Amino acid sequence: MYKFLIRNKVLIIVLFFVAVRFFHVCLYTSAACIKEKNYGKAAAGDTANPVFKYIEKFRNNSVQKVRKLYPSPHSELLLGVVLGIDELSTVPTFNDILIATGTIHVVVVSGYNINLLFSFVKSVLGGIYTYKKFFTAVIATLIYSVIAGFEPPVIRAWIMSSISGLGMLYGRKLDPIMLLIFSGAIMLFFNPELLFSLSFQLSFLASLSLLMFSPMVKPVFASVGGQTKSKKQACRPQKAVSASFFQEDLVSSFSAQILVWPVISGSFGRVSIFSPFINAVVLWTIPLSTVLGAIFLLFAYINQYLAVVLSLVLYAPLDIFIQVLRLFSNIPFLSINFSLGTPALLIYYSAVLVFYFLYAKPKSVTTAERKYSA
Amino acid sequence: MLKLKLLVFLVLYVFLKFSYVEVKNFLHRGKVMLDFINVGQGDSILITTPFGKKILIDGGPNYDSDIFIDDRLPFFNCFIDYVVLTHPDADHLTGVNRVLKRCKVGLLVFPEVALESKLYQDFIKTVKTAEGLDKQSNKSFSAVLDGATFYFLFPSESANLEIKNTNDYSVFLCLDYGSFEALFTGDASTRVLKSMVPVIKDRCNINGPLEVLKVPHHGSKYNYDEYFVDELKPLTAVISVGRNKFGHPDPQIIDKYLKNKASVLRTDTSGTISIVVHKDKSFKLN
Numbered sequence: 001m002y003k004f005l006i007r008n009k010v011l012i013i014v015l016f017f018v019a020v021r022f023f024h025v026c027l028y029t030s031a032a033c034i035k036e037k038n039y040g041k042a043a044a045g046d047t048a049n050p051v052f053k054y055i056e057k058f059r060n061n062s063v064q065k066v067r068k069l070y071p072s073p074h075s076e077l078l079l080g081v082v083l084g085i086d087e088l089s090t091v092p093t094f095n096d097i098l099i100a101t102g103t104i105h106v107v108v109v110s111g112y113n114i115n116l117l118f119s120f121v122k123s124v125l126g127g128i129y130t131y132k133k134f135f136t137a138v139i140a141t142l143i144y145s146v147i148a149g150f151e152p153p154v155i156r157a158w159i160m161s162s163i164s165g166l167g168m169l170y171g172r173k174l175d176p177i178m179l180l181i182f183s184g185a186i187m188l189f190f191n192p193e194l195l196f197s198l199s200f201q202l203s204f205l206a207s208l209s210l211l212m213f214s215p216m217v218k219p220v221f222a223s224v225g226g227q228t229k230s231k232k233q234a235c236r237p238q239k240a241v242s243a244s245f246f247q248e249d250l251v252s253s254f255s256a257q258i259l260v261w262p263v264i265s266g267s268f269g270r271v272s273i274f275s276p277f278i279n280a281v282v283l284w285t286i287p288l289s290t291v292l293g294a295i296f297l298l299f300a301y302i303n304q305y306l307a308v309v310l311s312l313v314l315y316a317p318l319d320i321f322i323q324v325l326r327l328f329s330n331i332p333f334l335s336i337n338f339s340l341g342t343p344a345l346l347i348y349y350s351a352v353l354v355f356y357f358l359y360a361k362p363k364s365v366t367t368a369e370r371k372y373s374a
Numbered sequence: 375m376l377k378l379k380l381l382v383f384l385v386l387y388v389f390l391k392f393s394y395v396e397v398k399n400f401l402h403r404g405k406v407m408l409d410f411i412n413v414g415q416g417d418s419i420l421i422t423t424p425f426g427k428k429i430l431i432d433g434g435p436n437y438d439s440d441i442f443i444d445d446r447l448p449f450f451n452c453f454i455d456y457v458v459l460t461h462p463d464a465d466h467l468t469g470v471n472r473v474l475k476r477c478k479v480g481l482l483v484f485p486e487v488a489l490e491s492k493l494y495q496d497f498i499k500t501v502k503t504a505e506g507l508d509k510q511s512n513k514s515f516s517a518v519l520d521g522a523t524f525y526f527l528f529p530s531e532s533a534n535l536e537i538k539n540t541n542d543y544s545v546f547l548c549l550d551y552g553s554f555e556a557l558f559t560g561d562a563s564t565r566v567l568k569s570m571v572p573v574i575k576d577r578c579n580i581n582g583p584l585e586v587l588k589v590p591h592h593g594s595k596y597n598y599d600e601y602f603v604d605e606l607k608p609l610t611a612v613i614s615v616g617r618n619k620f621g622h623p624d625p626q627i628i629d630k631y632l633k634n635k636a637s638v639l640r641t642d643t644s645g646t647i648s649i650v651v652h653k654d655k656s657f658k659l660n
Contacts, residue, residue: 071444
């Protein structure tokens with residue numbers, strides 16, 4: 001215990017200040033803490049600032065361009081994953097399918113987008129081992145974060161990737177779980193009301209769950225794909241690669257659900273039974289849609305013809321995602337009405353934490369962790 | 375190598391998807407199709423002629439009609455021959471605005487109304503800025519497409535009616551395909567329905583029983599006329615309706631249609647309702 005306190009003294013001091021700030025803001029100043037604040041939208045919509053005005057214009061133009069080329073719900077899906085624009089209410093049938101299949105979290109800009117962009121900038125610059133390269137990567141991700149509406153998951157991922165990059169700059173390897181708690185603490189320090197934001201809760205818990213449980217879940221799915229290499233697979237490495245993709249997505253989906261499902265159950269009163277499996281089947285289309293979608297939006301500003309050619313390729317991952325979910329939505333009892341009360345929720349989380357501290361082993365970083373932690 | 379294979383897979387998928395759409399359209403050749411799209415509480419109907427021409431009546435309260443259109447037309451070549459906005463209420467107009475922004479339209483038929491709503495102003499702006507879009511407002515006319523005759527009737531002009539609310543602007547559309555006749559009524563009120571009976575019988579040449587009637591205003595009790603139903607004798611009454619707080623469709627109205635020997639179909643219970651009219655003019659539900 002003493003060793004733990006000494007080892008994590010910086011984190012403990014930060015958490016102490018966060019707690020003080022939280023009690024100060026929430027208990028003494030206002031009742032606003034219990035209301036979900038529309039965080040980020042105010043910043044993007046602040047038209048008095050010329051930078052925000054330009055970003056708002058860019059977002060509106062992008063919406064028009066996507067709407068002109070793509071049908072619904074492809075356009076809503078693309079705008080959601082690339083720019084974080086939530087227009088799912090305009091396609092209620094598709095929205096219902098996303099809720100029933102437990103995939104609604106996919107149609108938002110998440111921390112994953114930031115990590116994707118950070119890795120991309122890193123590879124373009126050939127690493128971030130100088131101050132100049134490091135700040136270029138941080139500013140590039142910050143600009144994208146603001147364009148994407150600066151939602152809580154995006155802020156969290158931006159802080160995480162920036163600190164992780166700083167660690168790399170000084171040749172220090174940081175514990176991703178501590179990094180996650182640290183970035184969450186910084187966010188709560190500046191805005192304690194975020195603790196009651198569903199978006200923050202889901203993003204934070206999904207990342208934490210993934211980092212904590214993916215090493216435990218991975219052996220369970222070892223037989224699905226990459227781990228068990230039969231002679232046949234060794235001869236056909238391509239098949240092994242695609243199977244290992246599926247395995248990674250399956251591990252990620254199941255791990256993330258461990259801490260996330262009680263919050264979904266409490267908030268929506270519904271739980272999707274097949275959600276992890278469905279996520280694993282369709283998840284591969286999302287990074288592809290995000291990367292191609294970002295290039296498509298850039299092309300749309302440079303050359304309309306290039307954008308049209310790319311739109312034909314981009315249509316495929318978007319349509320595969322939609323059609324597969326439509327297919328799955330025909331399964332009876334896809335989701336059940338189930339609402340977890342606060343006492344049950346606390347008991348569940350306590351049990352899960354006890355289980356984790358009893359059975360967690362020191363481990364190497366998995367691909368899933370690398371994907372979702374900065 | 376993996377990236378190249380992925381690219382080939384994506385291109386192949388797009389090719390197969392569009393081939394599937396085209397083959398499906400080819401198999402429906404020679405038939406008239408009426409699709410009452412399940413858009414929730416609103417109207418959206420897609421009519422396909424024997425050689426694949428498309429007529430969209432209203433777009434519903436959301437973009438769900440666009441999802442349906444994407445299943446019928448390749449996204450890079452979305453052309454709709456006629457788009458009819460019966461009247462500018464949100465539950466009919468929202469989807470039309472979406473379709474107009476994406477698809478090319480041959481002729482847009484709509485009643486010109488002095489209305490301040492943002493949705494309608496958006497519509498007017500789109501109509502004014504769209505290149506090469508032909509428009510037809512407030513003047514009744516007919517058109518023959520692949521052997522099917524369509525009559526577009528504006529109550530204010532055809533029946534010389536004084537218009538009291540937006541519902542009364544509802545454009546009527548008659549479809550005459552040999553012995554098969556269908557009538558689409560928007561949200562027309564009882565007063566308009568009564569006045570339009572002689573016009574429909576005269577202009578649309580409807581004499582026998584009407585095969586399909588789109589029930590006015592989602593089955594509201596304020597949009598039913600005994601005389602209208604007695605004269606036109608619908609065999610199938612389709613109610614386009616979703617979850618709502620207005621009590622649509624009214625159970626008494628459903629009873630009245632049933633008593634008149636009409637079978638009643640509802641989009642809220644059946645989903646999208648597709649009616650296929652064959653070459654011999656017989657029709658069946660898909």
